[in-house]
Amino acid sequence: MDSIRIKGGVPLTGSIAISGAKNAALPLMACGLLTDETLTLTNAARLADLATMTDLLSQHGITVEWQGRAIHLGGKITNNVAPYDIVRKMRASILVLGPLLARVGEARVSLPGGCAIGTRPVDLHLKGLEAMGAKIELDGGYVNASAPQGLHGATIVFPFVSVGATENLLMAASLASGTTTLKNAAREPEITDLARCLIAMGATISGLGTDTLIIEGVKSLHGATHAILPDRIEAGTYACAAAITGGNLLLENARAADLGAVLHSLRDAGVAVTEEPTGLRVCRANGLHGVDVMTEPFPGFPTDMQAQFMALMAVAEGASMITETIFENRFMHVPELNRMGARINVHGSSAIIRGVRQLSGAPVMATDLRASFSLVLAGLAASGETTIARVYHLDRGYESVEQKLAACGARIERIA
Numbered sequence: 542m543d544s545i546r547i548k549g550g551v552p553l554t555g556s557i558a559i560s561g562a563k564n565a566a567l568p569l570m571a572c573g574l575l576t577d578e579t580l581t582l583t584n585a586a587r588l589a590d591l592a593t594m595t596d597l598l599s600q601h602g603i604t605v606e607w608q609g610r611a612i613h614l615g616g617k618i619t620n621n622v623a624p625y626d627i628v629r630k631m632r633a634s635i636l637v638l639g640p641l642l643a644r645v646g647e648a649r650v651s652l653p654g655g656c657a658i659g660t661r662p663v664d665l666h667l668k669g670l671e672a673m674g675a676k677i678e679l680d681g682g683y684v685n686a687s688a689p690q691g692l693h694g695a696t697i698v699f700p701f702v703s704v705g706a707t708e709n710l711l712m713a714a715s716l717a718s719g720t721t722t723l724k725n726a727a728r729e730p731e732i733t734d735l736a737r738c739l740i741a742m743g744a745t746i747s748g749l750g751t752d753t754l755i756i757e758g759v760k761s762l763h764g765a766t767h768a769i770l771p772d773r774i775e776a777g778t779y780a781c782a783a784a785i786t787g788g789n790l791l792l793e794n795a796r797a798a799d800l801g802a803v804l805h806s807l808r809d810a811g812v813a814v815t816e817e818p819t820g821l822r823v824c825r826a827n828g829l830h831g832v833d834v835m836t837e838p839f840p841g842f843p844t845d846m847q848a849q850f851m852a853l854m855a856v857a858e859g860a861s862m863i864t865e866t867i868f869e870n871r872f873m874h875v876p877e878l879n880r881m882g883a884r885i886n887v888h889g890s891s892a893i894i895r896g897v898r899q900l901s902g903a904p905v906m907a908t909d910l911r912a913s914f915s916l917v918l919a920g921l922a923a924s925g926e927t928t929i930a931r932v933y934h935l936d937r938g939y940e941s942v943e944q945k946l947a948a949c950g951a952r953i954e955r956i957a
C-alpha cells in the first residue's frame with residue numbers, strides 16, 4: 542500500500558488543471574448500457590473508480606476503450622449480473638441497475654453494502670423502480686429486478702434528496718414508456734450533466750437544474766459525444782490547499798457556479814476568490830477566521846467538501862462549527878487531524894473546531910476518499926513531515942495529486 546510523505550509549510554503558487562468530475566463520469570459511463578451505438582465521453586480523469594466502472598461495464602458486454610481522456614463505450618449487453626466482488630469496491634456500481642432494467646428487462650445487481658461513511662442504503666433507487674413497474678426481490682445480498690413488460694412512467698416524490706437515486710431513475714425513465722416526473726430530485730451539477738448527455742442521446746428531459754425532472758420515455762437512444770464537466774469537488778479541494786498554505790493558485794476550468802456555497806464560505810473565512818477567463822484564482826493574503834458550515838444537497842455546502850474545509854478551519858483564528866447532515870459517519874478525519882495538533886470535538890453530527898496557529902506533521906491514516914485529502918491539506922500546512930498511509934483512498938477520486946501539488950511548490954512524494 543502506497544503512502545504519501547509531505548514536508549509542510551510551503552505556500553502553493555501556480556496553476557492546477559481541474560480534471561473531469563468523477564461523480565459525473567460514473568453515471569455517464571453507465572449510459573453506455575442505454576444504447577448499442579457508441580457513446581464517447583471526453584475530459585475523463587484517470588481515476589481508480591473509473592477503472593472499476595470500466596471493469597463492471599466490460600463484464601456486462603460493453604466495450605470500453607480509453608484513448609487518453611476519451612472513453613468510447615459501445616457493444617451489446619450480454620450479461621445482466623453485477624457481481625459482488627466489483628460492486629463492493631465501488632458503491633456507484635448500483636447505477637447499472639436502472640439502465641440494465643430499462644434495456645433488457647432483467648438485472649441481478651449486488652447490493653453495494655455500506656462503506657466507511659455510512660450504511661448507504663439504496664431503498665429509494667428500488668422503490669422508484671418498483672413505481673415504474675419493476676419487480677424487485679432481495680436474495681443473498683443481491684437485488685433481483687425484472688420488468689418483463691418494460692418500465693412505465695410514474696410520478697416519484699423523493700422523501701429526501703438522493704443523488705444516486707435521481708441518476709438511476711433518470712436513466713431508467715429515459716427508456717420507459719410514458720412520462721416520469723421526479724420530484725425533490727437532486728440538483729447537483731453532475732445530474733444536469735447526465736441529463737444533458739441523455740438529451741444528446743435522444744432522451745426528452747425538462748426541468749434541468751430544478752428539483753422536478755420530467756422525462757418523456759423514448760423507444761431507443763443513440764450514440765453521442767459528451768464532454769464531462771470539471772470536478773467541482775476537486776476544484777474546492779485545491780481552493781482549500783491555496784487557502785491553508787497561504788498561497789495563490791489558479792484553478793483552470795473551475796466553474797464558480799458549481800461551487801457557490803463553498804466560495805461563499807471561503808470568502809467568509811477571509812479567502813480571496815476571483816473569476817478569471819480560464820478559471821478561478823484563490824489566494825489568501827491575510828488571516829483566516831472560523832466560519833460555521835452545514836452540509837446540504839446542492840446548492841448548499843457539499844458534504845464532499847466537509848473534511849477538506851474542516852482541515853482549513855483547524856488553522857483558522859477563532860472557533861467554527863461544521864454540521865454533517867447527509868451522512869451518519871463522516872468525521873473519521875477528526876482523530877487524525879487531532880493527532881496533528883488540531884483541536885476538534887465531535888458532538889453528534891456537529892464538530893466544534895478551535896483554530897490553532899500551527900499543525901504539526903505526524904504519521905496519519907486515510908480512511909475514505911475525502912478524509913484522505915483533508916490529511917493532505919493539513920500536511921501541506923503543518924510544520925515538519927506528515928506521512929499518510931492507505932492513499933489508495935485518494936487515488937479513487939483525485940488524479941495525479943503529487944504531480945499537481947509538486948508543480949505548485951509542495952514538497953510531496955509517494956512512497957510505494
Ligand code: EPZ
Pocket residue numbers: 563564565567632633659660661662663664665666667702703704705706844845867868869910911938
Ligand atoms: C453521491 O453518493 C456521491 N457519489 C457522493 O460522493 C456524495 O457524497 C453524495 O452523492 C451526496 O452528494 C457519487 O456520485 C458516485 P445520496 P450517493 O444518494 O448517490 C441516503 C465522494 O466522496 N440514501 O445523495 O450514494 C444516503 O445513505 C462520494 O465522491 C438513502 O437512505 O448519495 C445518504 O445518507 C461520497 N437511501 C443520503 O441519502 C437511498 O436509496 C444521500 O445519499 C439513497 C441514499
